[in-house]
Amino acid sequence: MGKLFPAFQKLEGRRVVIVGGGDLAARKARLVAAPDVDLRLVWTCFSPAVVEEWAGRATMIDRSPVASDFDGAALAFVALDDELEAARFGAMAQSAGVPVNVVDRPEISDFFTPSIVDRGDVVVAISTTGAAPALAKRLRAQIETLLPRRLGALADFAKSFRGAVSGTLAPDRRRAFWERVFAGDIAATFLAGDEATARERMITSLNAPDAPPRGVVHIVGAGPGDPELLTLRALRLIQEADVILYDRLVGEGILDLARRDADRIFVGKAKADHAAPQDDINERMVALAGAGKIVVRLKGGDPFVFGRGGEELEALKAAGVDCHVTPGITAALGCAASAGAPLTHRDFAQAVTFVTGHAKGDAEPDLDWRSLAALRQTLVVYMGVETAPRISQRLVEAGMNAETPVAVIENGTRDDEKILTGTIAGLGDLVSTGDIAGPALLVIGETAAFARPTFTRDVARERRSA
Numbered sequence: 001m002g003k004l005f006p007a008f009q010k011l012e013g014r015r016v017v018i019v020g021g022g023d024l025a026a027r028k029a030r031l032v033a034a035p036d037v038d039l040r041l042v043w044t045c046f047s048p049a050v051v052e053e054w055a056g057r058a059t060m061i062d063r064s065p066v067a068s069d070f071d072g073a074a075l076a077f078v079a080l081d082d083e084l085e086a087a088r089f090g091a092m093a094q095s096a097g098v099p100v101n102v103v104d105r106p107e108i109s110d111f112f113t114p115s116i117v118d119r120g121d122v123v124v125a126i127s128t129t130g131a132a133p134a135l136a137k138r139l140r141a142q143i144e145t146l147l148p149r150r151l152g153a154l155a156d157f158a159k160s161f162r163g164a165v166s167g168t169l170a171p172d173r174r175r176a177f178w179e180r181v182f183a184g185d186i187a188a189t190f191l192a193g194d195e196a197t198a199r200e201r202m203i204t205s206l207n208a209p210d211a212p213p214r215g216v217v218h219i220v221g222a223g224p225g226d227p228e229l230l231t232l233r234a235l236r237l238i239q240e241a242d243v244i245l246y247d248r249l250v251g252e253g254i255l256d257l258a259r260r261d262a263d264r265i266f267v268g269k270a271k272a273d274h275a276a277p278q279d280d281i282n283e284r285m286v287a288l289a290g291a292g293k294i295v296v297r298l299k300g301g302d303p304f305v306f307g308r309g310g311e312e313l314e315a316l317k318a319a320g321v322d323c324h325v326t327p328g329i330t331a332a333l334g335c336a337a338s339a340g341a342p343l344t345h346r347d348f349a350q351a352v353t354f355v356t357g358h359a360k361g362d363a364e365p366d367l368d369w370r371s372l373a374a375l376r377q378t379l380v381v382y383m384g385v386e387t388a389p390r391i392s393q394r395l396v397e398a399g400m401n402a403e404t405p406v407a408v409i410e411n412g413t414r415d416d417e418k419i420l421t422g423t424i425a426g427l428g429d430l431v432s433t434g435d436i437a438g439p440a441l442l443v444i445g446e447t448a449a450f451a452r453p454t455f456t457r458d459v460a461r462e463r464r465s466a
């Protein structure tokens with residue numbers, strides 16, 4: 001087959017004829033159906049499913065097609081299993097001057113239907129010239145993940161300003177203006193769902209087209225480590241960013257997804273190393289946004305779960321910087337899934353509680369031990385490795401059964417994940433002898449017994465039986 005030329009066909013007010021009465025015909029009908037398309041299904045019999053789906057939405061002509069059915073049609077599809085009949089009706093459409101697609105018969109078809117990514121006015125069509133339809137489907141799935149859900153609405157939004165832009169800017173300046181709109185804060189604000197602000201910004205930039213562009217900061221959750229656990233939006237924002245400020249906990253491989261020319265700035269804090277205090281990070285983000293950059297502040301897990309995302313959002317808002325938050329999979333969810341330990345369970349845990357085990361100086365975590373020791377819940381402790389012995393002691397003192405299962409999950413969802421299991425009484429020893437060096441969670445409660453250990457050691461029990 002020679003090279004194909006892609007073109008987009010107007011169907012508004014036009015007739016489209018589909019020859020066939022079964023599932024194949026229904027699939028083609030779904031591709032072209034629209035309120036302003038004169039859709040006709042012609043065949044000797046229609047399956048009950050086709051009647052149910054299309055009666056009232058298309059003209060259904062219950063007989064063998066005749067030449068006049070194709071008169072004035074924009075397109076025709078022949079969706080029949082019988083090869084001879086398919087060829088006959090394909091030729092009938094062609095004699096009437098109508099381009100035809102005979103399903104699965106490229107040699108007698110005039111056009112092919114591509115794999116389509118549909119975002120309203122924005123449509124991406126993919127063809128492999130019939131060489132590998134399965135590959136086209138894969139590409140479609142990949143493109144689906146990259147294009148924002150509100151892209152079609154963004155195109156409509158832009159259309160509503162087309163007249164104003166043409167009336168305000170000379171032709172040679174329009175292109176640069178639109179590029180700024182789509183690459184900058186206006187599109188980011190619109191795609192984040194704030195159409196009213198995007199509209200105001202559009203009017204402001206039309207009134208002052210030479211003003212420097214506004215930047216924007218996206219506070220983005222990178223998930224617990226495995227890049228495949230990024231959300232689609234996180235992936236898109238990482239790929240669009242001019243600058244990425246990232247933490248120590250952002251998983252390996254995630255920064256590789258950024259544009260090659262994006263600046264990557266490490267602002268993570270290793271314990272006891274306060275090289276980049278929070279105020280500096282905030283100031284840096286404000287300065288970068290002020291310079292018109294699209295900034296992604298990438299944080300491990302979810303930005304609003306023990307992630308200081310709230311503080312950063314407040315600081316950015318106070319400085320008048322546009323800021324949007326994209327959630328991520330928090331460590332508790334990622335680790336639980338990876339270890340196979342549900343956080344709630346109809347028989348064992350009706351609640352789940354996330355707490356921080358962090359303690360200032362030598363003090364112990366400031367927690368309500370009695371309520372945490374209550375039965376029938378799963379307790380997940382973030383940043384609790386150092387205080388694990390104290391946590392174990394306090395929970396048992398507060399009435400938790402010493403045999404309550406625990407799991408310690410280090411580097412959850414990453415290649416070097418380690419899972420230790422034991423009991424609450426032995427938690428301190430489990431952590432100290434388990435050589436835990438990376439980020440780790442303590443999961444406490446009956447559900448922890450489901451965790452699939454990579455290493456099991458109930459040190460307390462070993463001691464008792466020694």
Ligand SMILES: C[S@@+](CC[C@H](N)C(=O)[O-])C[C@H]1O[C@@H](n2cnc3c(N)ncnc32)[C@H](O)[C@@H]1O
Pocket residue numbers: 224225249299300301302303304305306307329330331332335381382383384409410411412413414439440441
């Ligand atoms: C400052 S908190 C950040 C939490 C993050 N915002 C979240 O939602 O997961 C850091 C703590 O999260 C936990 N953590 C983060 N990633 C982890 C992982 N991949 N495996 C186990 N624990 C993790 C550890 O307890 C670590 O000390």
